[in-house]
Amino acid sequence: MKYITTASAAEQNAAVQMRVLGFSDARVTKSGADGGIDVRATGAVAQVKWRAGQVGRPDLQRLFGARGNRFELQLLFFAAAPYSAPARAYADEVGMALFTYDPTGRIVPVNAAAKRVEANGTSPAGDSPRARPRAEMRTVDKVVVDRQRQLAAERKAALAHTREQWKARGIPPKRLDLAKSRRAPSSNPSPSASWNQPLPAKPAATPPSRTRQAQQAQAVERMLALADTRRRMQEAVAARKAMPAEVRAKPAERSVARAGRQVSRLALSAALAGSAFIFGTAAFAEQSNSDGRVPAEFIVLTILLAIGAVWQFFRYLRTPHRTASDRGRV
Numbered sequence: 164m165k166y167i168t169t170a171s172a173a174e175q176n177a178a179v180q181m182r183v184l185g186f187s188d189a190r191v192t193k194s195g196a197d198g199g200i201d202v203r204a205t206g207a208v209a210q211v212k213w214r215a216g217q218v219g220r221p222d223l224q225r226l227f228g229a230r231g232n233r234f235e236l237q238l239l240f241f242a243a244a245p246y247s248a249p250a251r252a253y254a255d256e257v258g259m260a261l262f263t264y265d266p267t268g269r270i271v272p273v274n275a276a277a278k279r280v281e282a283n284g285t286s287p288a289g290d291s292p293r294a295r296p297r298a299e300m301r302t303v304d305k306v307v308v309d310r311q312r313q314l315a316a317e318r319k320a321a322l323a324h325t326r327e328q329w330k331a332r333g334i335p336p337k338r339l340d341l342a343k344s345r346r347a348p349s350s351n352p353s354p355s356a357s358w359n360q361p362l363p364a365k366p367a368a369t370p371p372s373r374t375r376q377a378q379q380a381q382a383v384e385r386m387l388a389l390a391d392t393r394r395r396m397q398e399a400v401a402a403r404k405a406m407p408a409e410v411r412a413k414p415a416e417r418s419v420a421r422a423g424r425q426v427s428r429l430a431l432s433a434a435l436a437g438s439a440f441i442f443g444t445a446a447f448a449e450q451s452n453s454d455g456r457v458p459a460e461f462i463v464l465t466i467l468l469a470i471g472a473v474w475q476f477f478r479y480l481r482t483p484h485r486t487a488s489d490r491g492r493v
Contacts, residue, residue, distance in 0.1 A: 166266045167243075173213035174201045176268040177241045181209060184280055199229035207237035218242045220249045227257055237280065246273060425479060432475035439468035 167173050174191045181189035186204035202209040210226045212218055223240060230236055238259040246254070246261055251274055254261050260277035262270045272278045446461035 167213065167264070167268055168266075170211070170213050173211045173241070173243070173264070176264065177209055177211045177239075178202045180241070180262075180264075180268070180270050181207065181239065185283075199225045202239075206235070207239055209239035209241060212240070212242040212244070214243070216244050218244055218246045218250055220247065220253045223250055223253050223257075223259060227259070239277075239280070241270065421482070425482060428475050428479045428482075432472045432479060435468050435472035435475060439465050439472060442468060 167176055171191075178189045178191050181202060181204055186207050189202055189204040189207070189209075192200055192203050199210060200208045201211045208226070208230055210222070210229075212222060218240070226238055226240060230238060238257070239262065240254070240259060241262045241264055243264060243266075245263065251261065253259075254274050254276065258276050259274075260280045261273035262277050263273060264270045272281050442461055442465040446465060
């Protein structure tokens, strides 16, 4: 008795067993180019696992992916070891037939799909919704389309029957004939049949015509506008470079400098006012000590100090009320 000791012998045994099951043209695929398929037939593909070790769900998923979108092909899996519970559940979900074989080559069906294949020879691959063949899907789609057409015909017949009843009773079918009146208005309109008047046609919007000359003119205008903008930017940069350093300073720096000048003006005004007060007091004291005459130097110096104090205080009050252009020149 010959035993299975290599992977090639296991694949040859699977091909023989598939021919016994009814797949007469089952043959072993070339090594390295099967893409996960070891045995191929006209209506089925199979994978063979001959090494010891439990077969898991990933092994079955590789066979399902190798089949691609040819859902009419029956999936068969031959293994020398038992299958795990998740693998058997997945096989039942996709309709994959699971078989085990002993060293002599005898196969034993494991799940319901394998038993159907063994009993019926060849079994359809559409035992589950995931593996339903395309022919069955096309049949279902045809049934749906036929049902939709039947419903449309029933609605049309009911509409025609209702229209005949309205006409028999002398009721103008306003709503039912509205679409028909828009397509084919009456040739003899009357005031009593205003519902049969067609709606005013909406004028078709004509796209604006753009010739090549107009496009070229617009392109030239855009180029000129871009050149003018660039020239203005260059002039603004040159004018900013020509400004004094104080004017080109940042706004925060200009604010600090302006506040310093304000404080210095207020301090100078206070100092001048104090000096004028001191000199005026000294002039009156000198007048009381002498014969009533005040030196002219005291009078002139007191008046100049008072004028200077008033002028500095006036500048201090005037600065916050300047315009933006005046502030830029400070």
